[in-house]
Amino acid sequence: MDRKAHRELERRVEDLTVKLTKDSRRLNGEIKGRNRAERKSKNLDKTYRNLLNISLVGIYQTNLKGDILYINDALAKIFEFESPEEMLLEGAIDRYKHFEDREVLIQTLKESRSVKDFEIEVLTKTGETKSILLSAVLEGDTLSGMIMDITDRKKAEEALRESEELYRSLFKNNHSVMLLIDPENADIIDVNPAAISFYGWSYEELTGKKITNINMLTEEQVFQEMEKAKTEQRRKFYFQHCLASGEIRDVEVYSGSIKLHDRELLYSIIHDITDRKQAEKALQESEQEKKKILNSLVELVVYQDIEMRVLWANRAACESVHLTREELLGRYCYEIWHQRSDPCPDCPVMKTMKTDQPEKMEKYTPDGRAWSIRCYPVHDANGKIVAAIELVLDITERKRAEEELQKARDDLEQRVKERTAELAESNEKLKKEIIERKQTEGELRESENRIRNLVDSSPVGICIIQQNQIVYQNPNLKRLWGPLPKRFENHVLDYLHPDDVEKCKEVYRQITSGRDQTSEVDFRFYPPGEKDHKFSLCWVQCRAILINYQGEDAILLNMMDITRLKEIEHLLTIKQKMSSLGHVAAGIAHEIRNPLTGINSYLYTLEDLCDSEIIEGDQIEMIKQIISQFQLASDKIEAVIKRVLDFSRPNPPKMDLIDLNQCIEDTLNLSSITLRKNNIKLEKSLEPDLPQCYGDSHLIEQVLLNLINNAARAMEKNQKAKRIQIDSFRKKKSLYIQVSDSGPGIPKELEDQLFDPFFTTSSDGTGIGLNIAQRIISDHHGTITILENKYGGATFRVELPIEKRTPSR
Secondary structure, eight states: OOHHHHHHHHHHHHHHHHHHHHHHHHHHHOOTTHHHHHHHHHHHHHHHHHHHHTOSSEEEEEETTOOEEEEOHHHHHHTTOSSHHHHHTTOSGGGBSSHHHHHHHHHHHHHHSEEEEEEEEEEOTTSOEEEEEEEEEEETTEEEEEEEEOHHHHHHHHHHHHHHHHHHHHHHSOSSEEEEEOTTTOBEEEEOHHHHHHHOOOHHHHHTSBGGGTBSSOHHHHHHHHHHHHTTSOSEEEEEEEOTTSOEEEEEEEEEEEEETTEEEEEEEEEEOHHHHHHHHHHHHHHHHHHHHHHHOSSEEEEEETTOBEEEEOHHHHHHTTOOHHHHTTSBHHHHHSOOSSOOTTOHHHHHHHHOSOEEEEEEOTTSOEEEEEEEEEEOTTSOEEEEEEEEEEOHHHHHHHHHHHHHHHHHHHHHHHHHHHHHHHHHHHHHHHHHHHHHHHHHHHHHHHHHHHHHTOSSEEEEEETTEEEEEOHHHHHHHOSOOSBOOGGGGGGBOGGGHHHHHHHHHHHHHTSOSEEEEEEEEOOTTOTTOGGGOEEEEEEEEEEEETTEEEEEEEEEEOHHHHHHHHHHHHHHHHHHHHHHHHHHHHHHHHHHHHHHHHHHHHHHHHTSSSSOHHHHHHHHHHHHHHHHHHHHHHHHHHHHHHHHSOOOOOOEEEOHHHHHHHHHHHHHHHHHHTTOEEEEEEOTTOOOEEEOHHHHHHHHHHHHHHHHHHTTTOSSOOEEEEEEEEETTEEEEEEEEOSOOOOHHHHTTTTSTTOOSSTTOOSOHHHHHHHHHHHTTOEEEEEEOTTSSEEEEEEEESSOOOOOO
C-alpha cells in the first residue's frame, strides 16, 4: 500500500473514530428513548465494526495506562494473535520492544495531541520483532489510531541497501579496471580506482569523457560493439585503449548489460593484455622459427599421438611420400610409409609409448635403403605421455661409405702391419728426438719466463709499438706514464715539454722511415693528470730500436726515469761551483783578515795613545770618534767575512725534535717590526697540534726569515695592497710551510735559476740567500719549491719529513 492511500485511510479512520466517539457520548446521555437509541447504536456500532474489521490496517483504542479498549482483526493478525479478544487480555505495554518508544509517543501526544508516521519496533505474540508505522490521536485519556506493518518493506529496503553496498564494494574495491558506460551516448558514468590508476586520468576527467575518446576504433565501430554487448550477442571483446600518457595498450574487455537506478548501462571489466599480446606474438614468431628450422632438416620429422596418427610432419617427411601436410594429418604412420594395416612389429614409436624412454634403431627397407630411426616421448603438464616425435634419416650413403671405409681400413691395417716393422726403428729415433725437443722446449720456456720476468721487473719502462698500436708495455712503463691507450697517437706528445716535442718527433720519424735502426733521446714530460703542475716534470732517457715482432716490423722503446739523475747532476754542478767559490771565498777572507788584524792592532795602539797626557783633550775626543768609526767599519767587514765563510764551510744542522709552528712564531716576532714599517699585512693559518719533526730550529728560522725578507723586498714597488700569508699543515708523512706574497711573482723562465748561487733579480742582493735556504732544507731531507698563488705573487713551499731520516749512501 502506498503512502497516499495510507494517509487517506488514516483520515477516514480518524473521522470515523471522532464520529463514533460523539455518537457514543450522545447516546449515553440520552435516557429517553433508550430502546430506540440502543437499537440505533447497536446497528451503527455493528456497521462501524464491520468496516473496521475488514480494514487491512490495524486500528486500535487504548488508554494512557496501556489497557486495550479496542482492536480490529488486522491488528491482531499483525501481532500474530488468533483473535482480537486474545490480544485484549495481553495489554498494549508488553508489545513495545523498547519501552522508551512508548514514553516518547505518550509525551508527543500530550504535547501535540496527535502523531503521524511514528516508526517503532514491536514484539508479536511469539516474540518476533516487527517494524510498524503508527498514527494516533489523544482525546482525554483515550488513544485512537492505526498501525501499518512495514516489516517487509524494511527488509526490502535493507536488502536494497546491502545490495547497493555490495555493488559499491565490488565495483570500487575491485583490482580489475571497471567502467560503467551509457550505451545511448557512450558517456562514462562511473569508474573505479583501478581504472584511474590504469588510464592516468583523475575521476573527474574520466567521467567527463566518452568511451569513444579512449577506444581506438571509430565512433561508429564503438557503437556497433556496444550494441552487441547490450543485446548480449557478445560478452568478450578485444580493443586498443589510449592512456593519458598517449600510450596505446591492448585490452581484453568483458562487457554486459546492467540496470542501475532505472537506467540500462553497460558494465565493462578491462584487463591489460599488452604483455600477453607481445608474448603471444613472440611465441608465434618462435613457433614459426621452429617450423622453419624443422622444415630445413633433411631428417624426416613426424609428430604422432599415442595411436600413431600423424599430428604434424616437416617438409622432408611430406616430400618423401609426395603428399601435402594436410593429406598426412590424422592418418597412421604405418599406413603411409609402410603400406600396412597395423604397426610394424619392431616399431620404435610403440616401444617409446610403452617404456616412456627414447628409442633408437637402424632398419633396412625392402628397396635396400638403410634408415636411422630415433623416437622421443612427449609428456603433458602432469607428466603423462601423450605423443611421440619420430626422426628418420636416410643413411644408405653413409652405410655404403662405412663399408667402403671398413674395406679401406682393412687394407690400411695390412699396410700398417707391413710398415710397422719399418717404422719401429724410426719410431725409436723419433721418440728420442721428441724427448730432446721437449727438453729444448722446456729450456726455451724457462728462458722465455726468465726474460719475461726480467722485462716485467726491469726498472726500465719497456713497450712495443706496432702499426701505431701499443702491443706490450711492462709494469714500470705503466708506473712511469700511467695506463696508456692501446692506440699510439699524437695526443701522447701533449705530455712532453714543449722544448722536447720536435726532437722526439724527429726520432720517431727516423725510426719509422727506416733511416735509423736505433736512436736515443733525452726528454722531459709531465705525467698524465699533472701537466699543469710544473714541479711534477720528469726526465726520461729513451732508446728506440726497430725490431721484428711476431713477423712484422715494430718499435721497441726503452725508457728510464733519469729525473733524479738530472737533479743530482744539477746539484753536483752547483756543488762544484760552490766548492770552487768556497776556495775563492776562503782565500779572500784570509787575505782580508790579515790586514784587518794589523788595522785593529794600530787602532788599539792609537786608543792607548789617546789615553796618555801628551795629546790635548779636544784632539783626544776627535781621535776617539775616528777610532770608533774604524772599529764599526772593521766589525762590518768581519761580519761579511763570517757570512762568506759560512757560505763556503756550511755547518751541519743539529737535529732535534722541534715544534714547527713555534719556529714560525719566533721568526714572525723578529720580522714583525720591519713588516709594519713597510705597511705589509701579515696573515697566518697554522694548523694546530702539528706533530714535532726532527730539525735545527735556528736554521729553519734562518730559512723562514730569508723567505719573508725576500717577499717584503719583492713588494717594495707594489701599488696594490701588500700581503704576506704564512701557512703550516700536515699531509701524509710530511709537514709543510708556505710563504706567499702579493708581489709581481717570478717569471717562469727564471724559476730554474732562482736557487743558483749569486743569481739575483735585486740590484743590492748577494744571490746566496735562496741557495743557502735550499741547502739547509736539503740537509733536513726536505724540499723547497715555487708555486703561484691567488694574489698573483709567488709561494715558496717547504716540505719537511716527520720521521727522522739518515743520509743516503
